[in-house]
Amino acid sequence: MHVINMADHVAEELARASLVSPRRNWRRALLILAALAVLAAVLTAAADLPPWPALVLAALAAAAAVGVIISEARYAGNRTRRAQLHAGLQGQKQLVRVLSVLDDDYYLVNNLKLPGRGDDVDHLVVGPNGVFALETKHYSGRIYRRDGQWYQAKTSRRGFAQPERPIRDPARQLKRNVDYLRACIKRTDPALSRRTRLWIEGVVVFSHPRASIDLAEAERQALPFPILRPAELAERIRGHVPWHGLSRGDVSRLVSMFAHLRTPGE
Template sequence: MSGDPEREVMADPRRRVSALVSREPGYSVAQKCLEVQAAAELADPSLHRGNQVTLHPDAWSWYVGAIGEREVGQLLSTLGPDWMIRHAVPIGAGTADVDHLVIGPGGVFALNTKRHEKAKIWVGDRVLRVNNQNQRYLDRSLAEARDASARLSRRVGFRVPVTPVLVFVGPDTLKDAREGDRTAPIVVVADHLVPWLRQQSNSGATQEQLDAVRAAADDPATWHIDPSAADTFRVMERFRRLVAAVGAPPPPPVTAQGKLVYPPARSSSSRPPRTTTRSPSQREMARRARRTEDLIKLVVLVIAGLSFPVWGPAFIAALTAAVTP
């Protein structure tokens, strides 16, 4: 053995294939969620006491994202044997991935999953809003599909079109107000995803070309070598335990202006109330300042009394008693 995990994965065809097949829906996001939550628990042990687990706000979006990808993965599993589905496909040199890569009679699809429970989604030609907040989902979905297309095309030697699909899980409403191309990307609610995929017409590729694309898509060398990609069971088992402890978190509350409100980050330190101790000289200066303020008030009251001779004297006497120690 070379001792190089990356080279070992590439040298063994069985490990190269299993490196992608074994990746469950939401793997990458779940892994990030566990990392963030573990760091938060180190800083604040009260987040995890026995079987009681409190999800840290910094891990919230990763947690919700992983749950959304798992839900879409369950839906995709009903497509049948004519469809090839790979989840959390690593892409590029960083930590980016394609949430779901789907290859079937209708073509190749790069799915980007977003879970926004009870949210209002509005799609325009240049912007997408979630509860009136702009999000960069359109650009990211297009970029992922272009990247996937370029990688697959280089691998097989012919152009492989990849359709970008933005999948929303659990929204209250989704309004597509685009006047231009509504396929850049496709925006669909998760419940309508599988019927939509089945309705797509033949991509025009021959069976030989489709088989070549499937083989290229299953090879980690097409995407990004992740030596630990085949070892996903531990990560997902830990995430399943986290889900059992935390459950499905409610969506963040929404203000009257439609902005999401996230809970404040918890602190591991408990600071006592701030107190101020004054020296004798400081206390004397404070007393003098109060006397000066009282004198100014009296001058103002005298001027007011001279201006209004009928009720002024009584008014001055009452307020003088109020400000005099």
């Protein structure tokens, strides 16, 4: 299988949420200014120099200390968001591993940015039997639906049940992205879309090893896309029988197109 990595927006957002550069820069500034302030104070006392250089440096060091405190507070406040982004990255990496069993007739495109939208498609598999859009969720705990709303119920490390929390509907999110991607492909290359009768198969994948998908069969059947675990994914893709297959040229043309998709309204 050929792997193509587009811009990793999740990793970029995780880097921003981690505040790596601001925290590092404030700490460096504090160390340098504090050292200079101490040196200036020693020279002032030893050589009977005017005190204002030491005072200025001490004030700057105090300002840098405030910057360190603020950046560390922001970092602590981003803890939940960082955990979510890190979980997303772990889920994406796991899918790359499980899909590596597909042969070289398939392409895996990771993190496809949708033009004109803030969303992206986590993974796209393109092969002779179609195009598959994968929405990856790396949630642990019990995943279930009630009155149309999705929920996650986790258990703490000590074994205590935690309050349920609502989560975004992954099937609805995927359907919105699939419909938009299909419109982008049709706008970018209408001849290919028309000739191949291109259809995109969607799959929602819960990748966390401690996820329990608690959905009745009737609920699963009512969803627009199947809900799978990573171990089921490769076989599902290989076993799919399309209405209209894709030639090697069609596959290459589609994969090349993803680098310059046009918005439907262009």
